Amino acid sequence: MSQTTTAVASKNTALASTQGTTSIADAVVSKIAGIAAREVTGVHALGGGAARAVGALRERIPGATTNHSQGISVEVGEKQAAVDITLTAEYGVAIADLAAGVRRNVITSVERMTGLDVTEVNIDVADVFIPSEDDGDDEPAKAPRVQ
DSSP, X not given: OOHHHHHHHHHOOSSEETTEEOOOOHHHHHHHHHHHHHTSTTEEEESOHHHXXXXXXXXXXXXXXXXXXXXXXXXXXXXXXXXXXXXEEETTSOHHHHHHHHHHHHHHHHHHXXXXXXXXXXXXXXXEEOOOGGGOOOSOOOOOSOO
16 A cells, blocks of 8 residues: 555544545534434433423423523544533432443444544432322312311
8 A cells, every 4th residue: 555545544533534524513413412312211401400391491482492402512633523411310219320421322323323432421410300209190179278
């Protein structure tokens, strides 16, 4: 192999070749990571308290779409990406197992869809969701105390 051929061959990657390069926006990686994180059983919601409140308001607007990037922060380079996730776990789920599952799913999805090497996925569990007793319809309606 000649020296020129070796240099060209080493430049050929999933995102760069002799025929051009592909760049991927932070928003693309953020959406992929957000969708992948939500797919894991035990993730109640993404984002901290304020982000979830704004997201809940946004979803009530007719015609509004879900923000798949909520709770996700990414840094994307030419060949690598790093992801930070803030989430709320469901009560009763082992948080270490949940974090491992989210990390695995995010890395697999981002690497498969973008060709980027995911160097790290940092997870911040900001809250635990506990279903309130008011949500269930299992209890019969109570009679009014005053007539």
